Amino acid sequence: MRLALIAHDKKKDELMAFASDHESALSEADLMATGTTGKRLMEVTDLDIERKESGPLGGDMQIGSEIAEDDCDGVIFLRDPLTAQPHEPDISALLRLCDVHDIPLATNLASAELLVSQIFN
Ligand SMILES: O=C(CO)COP(=O)(O)O
Numbered sequence: 001m002r003l004a005l006i007a008h009d010k011k012k013d014e015l016m017a018f019a020s021d022h023e024s025a026l027s028e029a030d031l032m033a034t035g036t037t038g039k040r041l042m043e044v045t046d047l048d049i050e051r052k053e054s055g056p057l058g059g060d061m062q063i064g065s066e067i068a069e070d071d072c073d074g075v076i077f078l079r080d081p082l083t084a085q086p087h088e089p090d091i092s093a094l095l096r097l098c099d100v101h102d103i104p105l106a107t108n109l110a111s112a113e114l115l116v117s118q119i120f121n
Helices: 009-021 035-044 059-068 088-100 109-119
Strands: 002-007 030-033 049-051 074-078
Touching: 002 009, 002 035, 002 059, 009 035, 009 074, 009 109, 030 035, 035 049, 059 088, 074 088, 074 109
Parallel strands: 002 030, 002 074, 030 049
Antiparallel strands: none
16 A cells, blocks of 8 residues: 655644554555655654655655556645645646546545545554
8 A cells, every 4th residue: 555645834734643643554554755744744753754855846746656657546635725836737737647547535634534544444
């Protein structure tokens, strides 16, 4: 199970709390994250995470590439719906690729809880 974890800046605290709550389940997965999200996750948990570039520098695209290659089984992406992002086209492309390849995608905490409980039950 290869899982991508991503959060925009205003959602990072939520993702850190989520990852701490689910650390034991998440430790069973092969985890990757965008740059700053991955750095923060490794500071607050003992999870081993492959860090991509930061989102605005291409990290979303790198994760999208793994999806296109069938190397990613799920994405938790806590998006900030209230703040414009400079790399919006990259974000849209990543979300689109999840749909193209039928990859489970959670964009808020409630759906992230469902995704993790289904994958790791
Ligand atoms: O911008 C992001 C996703 O679109 C996240 O990138 P960071 O994890 O580097 O903040």
